[in-house]
Structure formats: C-alpha cells, structure tokens
Amino acid sequence: MSDAAAIPADAHGHGHHHPDLQHHFDTLDQQHEAATLGMWLFLVTEVLFFGGLFMAYLIYRVWYHDAWVAGSRELSIALGGFNTVVLIGSSLTMAMAVRSAQTGYRRATVGWLIGTMVLGLTFLVVKVFEYKDKFDHHHVPGFDFQVDQAHAGIAGPMQIFFSLYFTMTGLHALHMIIGFGLMSVITWMAYKGRFSPQWSTPVEMSGLYWHFVDIVWIFLFPLLYLVDRTGG
Amino acid sequence: MSSLFQIIPEQASTLAPKVDQLYWFIIGVTAFFGILVSILVVYFAVKYRTNDPLAVGAPITGSIPLELAWSVIPFLISVVIFGWAAQVFFDIYRPPDQSLEIYATGKRWMWKFQHLDGKAEINELHVPVGRAVKVTFTSEDVLHSLYFPSFRTKADAIPGRYSSVWFNATKVGEFHIFCAEYCGTRHSGMIGKVHVMEPAAYQAWLSGAGGGGTMASRGERLFGELACNTCHLADGSGRGPSLVNKFGTQEQLANGSVVNVDESYVRESILTPQLKVVAGYQPVMPTFQGLVNEESVMALLEYVKSLQSSSGGAAAAANTAAPPAAAPAQENR
C-alpha cells in the first residue's frame, strides 16, 4: 500500500508530524479523542456483556434467596475482602501511573505500572486459592458438585449460584489476565520512553480498561460474598 | 375440506372466529396501506420518469403536517389493533372456571394425554364438543409447544413448570395437534389428532376399555407408596401440613410470604419441597425429584385436588403402615 510507504517518509522527516500521529488523523488531539471515545464505547459493550449475567443473578437471587445466602456463606469474606482492597489499590496505582505518564515522569510511570501488575497478580493468586478451596469442597458445578446435608433441599439452586459465581468471577479473572498482558506491553513501552506529556494515550486507555475491571469487582464482591451474613 | 383453496384452517373452537375476525381486520388495514403505497410508488415512477440524467426534480424538502399525519394515523390504527388483539389474547389464555381438565406431557417425540378418569392416550386426544376443555401440560425434556391450529391456540411446554391451553370445540371431527417448538430429530413427527366427539359418544369412549382407576385414585395410591401419608395426616397432626381442603387456598410460608396453593405450588412442593416451607413446619420433606415422573406428579396433584370437603376422608384414613421402600426418607431430616 502506498500509505505504508508514505508515512515513514513523513514521520522521520522531523517535520511538524508527531511520530505517533497516524496518517488518517489531522492532529494528535483528534487521534487522542478518537481513541478515548473508542475505548469508552468498548467499555459500554463490556457493561452489557457482564450485564447479562447480572440479569440472571438478579432473577435467581430473588427466587432462591435461601440458596443464595447458603452459597454466599461458603465463600471466604476475608479473602474476598482482601482482594477488594488489593484491586482498589491497583486502581489507585494505575491512576497514578496514568498521571505520571501524562506529566512525563518515565521512571514513576514504570514503577506505578509494575505496582499495578503486582497487585493484579496478588488478586489472581488469591483467586486461585479460592477456586482450589471450592474444588476441595465439591462446590464446582459439573465437577462432582455436592452440598452438605443441611442444604440438600436447595442443592439445585445452590448449583446455579455457584455456576454464576464461577462464570462471573472467571470472566472477571480473564479480563484481569488480559489486562495484565496489556500492562506488560505498556510497561515495556514506558520503559523505552515512548510516552510523553503530548502522547500517553496507550497508558490512559489501559487505565480505563483496568478501572473498569475494578468496577466489575466492586459489584461482584457484595453480590457474591455478602448476600446475607447475619445470624448463623 | 377443499384444502386446495383453503386459506384459513377450519374454525373448530369458539376462539377461532374471534382470531379470524381480527385477522381479516388486519388484512384489510394492511392491504389498504400496502396497495396505496404500491400504487403511489409505481404511479410516481412511471409518471415522473425521465431518461435525461441531468434533469432535476422539484425542490421539495418535506412537510411537517404530512409527517405528523403519517405518524399519528398509523399509530392510532396500531392502538386499535393492539387493543383488540389484547382482548382476544386474554380470551385465549384465560380458561373459563368450569372446564373439563385434561393433563398432558410432552416428551420427545410424543404427546401423552391423561384424562381425569384414568384414560391415557398418546398423540390422540378425545374431547367432547361444546364444552370448555383445559389442558394442563409440561415437558419431560426440552421445550415443546402444544398447538391446535383449528382451535387457534398454542402454548410452549416448558420443563419445570405447567402451561395450559383451553378451547371449546364447536365442530365434531378430527383436527391436527402439532408440536410448534423445535425439539429435535422427530419434531415434525410429534403430531397427533384431536377427536372432537358428541358428548354421548365421548362418554361411551371414556367408559371403554383401558383406564385402570381415575387419576385421583392413582394419585392416592402413590400417596401411600411414597409414604406421603406418614406425615401429611388429614387431621394436621403430622410432620407435614394436612392437605385436606388445601387446594385453592392460600398458605402462610415460614419466610413470611403467602403463596397460592395452585397446580404449580403443589408440583413444586413435591419436587423441591424445601424452597417454600409452610409456616410452623420443619423443612424435613425429602425431594421427590428423580423419583416420580411428571405423570405421577400430575396424579398426585389430582389427588390433592380431590381432597376437598367430603372426599377428604379417603386420605384421612392415613394408613400408618408406611411402605418400607420409602421409610428411609424421613431418617436424615
């Protein structure tokens, strides 16, 4: 394609074009706005993506409240709470990373990004332990699912609870893994000094994505772990 | 039946003319608008045609009054259709009080109908003419849909709950039964015939061979075999509530809410008893999911329904000797 040939000539000509300005945009501003808008639209789709599961959750929670309470109490509030703190913390570090990139502090950007990744990894490791616990207690639907005697009568709905638990948290974890991959690339780019106060769009976009993942968890935590903890 | 030029199926129920009248009305409305627009399009296309690529049309950009007219008028007509159709819809889905009850289950790939007096038939349904008939049905496997084209009614059969259709046949004869919801390999073979008979002939058919006790009596037998009667004592002294005169009432639940004792609730209480426990009782009843099939549930349901006032005594007998097979049921509760 001719444009492929045309751009490098332009870009390396040290002319008025910023090296990261793509040929079909007029200004970096236009490019940045387009990217921001695109990212937000993508997050719109993500909201509705998780929304379908929340819909199912809502119906079944009202129908099978007892099963929801029983299922919820099988989850560790300590681990869930710890993970909530970790994830919100990672949102903070991410916000700081974006800020550092915008203000042009390369080392700080890299540092905050690594911090975010460490916290993200912590979350995932804790999640692995939680999942393992569910396997040990036969609370994984489809894998020799069992409930104790007291809940025998609501075993079916409890299985639905755990189906939703695993689908929702599994999808969330998948999003985190994708975010982790994104972050690795961004960190490398930041380390290489690719970002500047004029152009830090990729960091900002990853930030938006990461915060969204955080928001999903903000809803998942009370909905799955805290259905009703009063009494025994 | 001149099937070649037939464009609507036979009207064989009281619902059919209602549906057809609405159908013809909508045909009238749509034909009017369809023909009007078609004629205008063709007329304009012919009248204003030109072969000169450089010709230009008149500078008309629009007209608010026209826009309003062709938004509001179709909307008003739509509202009329909506209202009329809603009325017919309510007629279709609200069975009259005094209906002849028939139970059915759909399973791949057949319809099994059960009459209250015990007669069961597969892919055939005998009903009397001139009497409202209500078919209560569910599915044992996947979705089906019980469809009587000549009666203009259908409803999906959904595993896990009851649906119902009703009709009042107006013509003696044989009519189609179809499964209208795709259900797998022999979906198109899941068809049958409904035989509408004169009441006398129907009675004769009912009293013919087959049967083996009414549904209620079968239900009563199951009630004993499954040891339901060890807890659901008629005098209310058992570990479960008495079921005498229970159907059609309201029940206070342990969690504070109130539930109507209808077909769905009875069915649910047999299969998943611990989801809605009656106030004042312990959640000790075992689930019968997997132990009884839908037909047995229907028999039990019919038995519970039969326990009204006088007939209650039958159950109250409460033969305390529980069948051994079901005895372990209570132990772990």
Next chain:
Amino acid sequence: MEMTLAAPRVDYLNVRHTVASWLLTKDHKRIGIMYLVVVSIAFFVGGLFASLIRFELATPAGDLVSSDTYNRLFTMHGVAMVFFVLIPAVPAILGNFVLPLMLGAKDVAFPKINLLSWYVFVIGFLFTIYAMVTGGVDTGWTFYTPYSSRASSSNVMMTGIGVFITGFSSILTGLNFMVTIHRMRAPGLTWFRLPLFVWAIYATSLVQVLGTPVIAITVLALAVERGLHFGIFDPVLGGDPVLFQHLFWFYSHPAVYIMILPPMGAISEVIACFSRKNIFGYSFVAFSSLAIAIFGFLVWAHHLFVAGISIYSALVFSFLTYAVAIPSAVKTFNWTATLYKGAIWLKAPMIWAICFLGLFLVGGLTGLFTAALGVDVHIHDTYFVVAHFHFIMVGGAIMGYFAGLHYWWPKMTGRMYSDAAAKVAAVIVFVGFNLTFGPQFILGYLGMPRRYHMYPEEFQVLNVLSSAGASILAVGYVLVAVYLIASLFYGEEAGDNPWHATGLEWTTQSPPSPHNFDVQPVVTEGAYEYSKREIKVV
C-alpha cells in the same frame, strides 16, 4: 488493468497486487472488498442449504434427506445467513467502503482494528464452517435451551464459538464506525448534512455496540452449561429456560435492525439520487433510524408471547412493538413522497430499490399480524413467521443490499455492469421471491409449524409453489453474480460519477485512490441538493 490513454491512475486496487498487500491492508476500501468475498461465500453456502430445504419440502414425506440432516440444514442455513450474511452485508461491505468516502475522511478511525475485525470475522466463519463440515448443528439458529445445552448431540459448542467470535467482529466494526462518524467528518460536514446512509450506519453501530455483548454472554452461558455442566438455565436445577430466551432476544431482535437499517440507508441514497431530489423529510428519515435503533431494544419479548411469559408483560411488549412500527412506516411514506415530482431515472439500482419498497412493505405490514397478541398465538412458530421475517431480511435487507451494491459498484470497481441484465435480475428476484414466500403466509395461517421436515399432505400444493419460487429466486441470484463478475472483465469504464449523484464519494475518482481524496473536501451544503444544479425543466 489495461489502460488506454495516459498513465494509469493509481487507485486502491492497482496500487499493489500482492496477496500480502491485501491480507495486511489497512485500507477501508480493500477491507470492504474482502468482506464482500467472504460474505458472498457465506451467502452461497446459506443459499445452498436453502435450496436443499426447499427441495426436501416439495413432498410431504421426508424422502430426500433424513430428519437429522434436515434439522441441520435449516439450522446451518439460519446461522450462515444471519450471522455471516445479513449482519455484515451492508455495514461491513458497503459501510466500510463508502462511509469514510462519504465523510470525506482518509480512513476509518481505527484502520488496524478494522482489519482485525475482518480477521475475527473470518476466524468465526471458519469455526462455523468447521462445525458444519464435521457434523453440523441442529438446534435452530436460536439455540434454545435446554435442547441446545443438554439434548442436542451436534456441534453446538463449535458453532457457538463461531458465533461468539463473529460477535466481536460486529462490535469492533460498530465501534469503529461510531468513532469515525463522530470524529472524522470533513470540515463543514455537520450532522444534518450527512447522507442518510451515514445516519443509518450510525444507528446500526449503536445497536451493534449495545446488543452484541448480550448475545456474547448468552452464548457463553450456554457454552459453560453445555461444556462444563454449569447450570444457569437448567430447569432440573430450578433454572429458567425462558431467561435464555429473554437474553437471546435482547440482542437478536435489535439484530434485525442491524440487518435492515443499513439497507434502508442505502435505499435513501438510491431513491434520492435517481429521483434527483432532496429526500422528503430528511430529518424525519434520519431520526427514524435512531428511533428504530433505540425502540428496537424495547420489544424483544414479542418473540416470547407463547413461550411462557406473563400475559401482562406480553401486553407491554406488544404495545411497544407497535411503537417501533411507526418509524419504519414514516420511512416508507417519506421514500414514496420523495418520488413525487422527481425526475426519476430508472436505472438498475432504482429498480432494485423499487422492488425493495414492494417487499419491505409486505414484510413490515405483516409484522402487524405477528405483533397482535391474539393473532400471534396462532401464527407463532408457523410458516407465517418464516414468511414475515424472510420478507424483511431477504426482501428487505438483501434487496436493499443489492440496490446499494449496484449503486456503488461502479465506484468500487470502476466498471459498469449491464444495466439491462441488472433490471431483468431484479424483476426475476422480485417475482421469485414473492412466489417463494407469499404462499408461506397462507401455509402459516393454515397452521404448518416451522422447522418441519415432514408435513401433512394438505399443505403440499403451497409448498410446491414455494419451492418453484425458490428455483426462480436462485436463477435471479445466479444472474446477479454472473453479470457483476462479467463487468469486472468486460464492463466499460464507469467514470467518476456515472449516476450524476451528489455526495463526496462521487467527487473522487473511480475506483478511489488509496487516500480517497487528493484534496481534503470541504462541505458547504446538504446531502441531496440536486435542485441547486442547473435546472432542466422536466
């Protein structure tokens, strides 16, 4: 190709010829052409299944194929046509090609993502094709549980994965177009100067972005239920199969508007151009697209009137369904009024557009039957519904797609096809289509359920008529393929603006240069200012 005079102009087709230059292109025009290729293959595959279905249904007995095969045929027909033809046809082919041109932009906002969405589409298609050749799938394109999650022994997973992946292509395309329309318009190109096709694409993209994720999650939930034996809709555990239908149709009803809105946009272009007039009631047509997109999300449960939803809920959805009918009616009336006192040039695209009007009219009006609660109980899941949605999706969407394709073909290829052949094809398709699906309305009201492999003998006459119509229809489509392909080799050069149309896409060369415009266009007037040209008295 060979050029006669002067040096050949550089255009997007001849700028490079290597396979890699196509497979790695970020040029929206080339991506549009690549979609055209894949969608045409899918159309052929889906059409093949359709022919087999109609062959089988010529006789009441199941004598051509087995029931299992038949069930796979109609399912794969539906899957191929819905997800790989109707949804991408106009947005991904025509939209990709002309949208940036119409906006006076060099490309879409995210060219790499545009290419990515083509690859995602192809990967999804390959998964689906793989599912088809390794045993097929027999759930119906609607994938209703519990049949799909528990009972079916066919390739549900593989097809589901294909559909899931393709959904992302649709999302990415919609997202790309929305940002493009917001951020890449030429100077002076305000919203109310935009061609109506752009409005339609914008409305479509909105549906793609908002609706597609819901089907993605629904298919995913089906997949975990089937693959991992989770239970989300499983009635044995207390789950509700009707919930699946709610979630499924939350996308799949608006998806109908993904299919029909862009062809409506194309029709607006064609009708304005060949009437040499402003479109009648521009802003009403423009906003009706948005209204359809938004109202389209409020009506899904009209697919569930007999599926076990509450009768009160059915009332709500029936009423809202009538509300969404109004914007479609408004469009039709405006198109008709546009013809009034036009200078109507009956070239092939216009003939296709007029045929579209006729078929869409029937499709839209028969929607009044299916939305009417009392009638719908009877015709739900019968051939009436089959006929209705084919009139919308094939009579409407595919006819509109062909109208648009004929309109922009000279721009895309630089070549002109045979006008006469195109007109003949349009008429053949129109006649064949009516003969195929007209009788199905009667069949449906007579009570013949859809998805039936065998049927009672009294339905045979109408079925034979329908099958006969289908063969005429097939001839029409083959004819289109023949003369369009022939035009590539033998067609005369089209010139930059063969239709003397307004619109930025006609101001550049045909085929356009890789950068679309040599000089950044500036817009100073509305989209269809034909009347401002030198007036010739009609």
Next chain:
Amino acid sequence: MSHISPKSTYYTIFGMLMVLTGLTVFAAFHHLGVFNFPVAIGIAITKATLVILFFMHAKYSSRLTKLFVGMSFFFLLILFTLTLTDYLSRGLKTYPGGAAGAGYGVRQAAPAHGAAAGAEHKEGAAEAGH
C-alpha cells in the same frame, strides 16, 4: 489535552473507596430486612461512580463521553426493567419447581436408592458426559 488531577484527589478517592468497602462488609453483618440488598447495591454504585468520575476522568471528559457512559447504564436498565416486567407479573415468587424426570436423554435420573440419596444431589457430570 487530557485532564491531570492532583495526587491528593486520587488518595482521597482511594480512602473513600476503602471506607465504603468497610461499610458494605459491616452492613452485611447487620440485619436490615429488605434493605440489605439495596444498601449493598447503593454502596457499590457509589464506589463505581467514584471510580468512573475520578479515576477514569469521566468528570473532566467531553459531553459525548459522558453520554456514552450514561447510555451503557441506561440500556442495562432497559434490559433489567423490561425483563422484570415479565418476572414480576408472573408472580416473582413462582419459579419453576425443578423438572420431575430429571432426564434429557443423556442425563440419568437422580439416585435410585431412595430419597436419602437426594441429599447428595450429585448432578451427574459423569453421566452427562457423553
């Protein structure tokens, strides 16, 4: 170009999020009757709003961005409310009572040795495998 918030804003928001997290856990251990669910959801919405407005800079973004954010939740609300028109008027408490046969052809019926086994309620992964 893009807005740059002072560090203090981020730390303040983080602090508020922590407090709200604590609050939602605290609320879960107290019996609030029907209000447990609304309170939990209310707190979650507040937290999400804080993240969107400040961490994601929606507060300083273009009106169009705000419109898109609003749009996503608006359509989510449509999904919820219109689906609920069905479930609420069906009688929200009437849910399917489990399928009696428990069989779809590929899955075996529940345990055969009496109701006691129902307590285990193993939904056969093994049986359904083929």
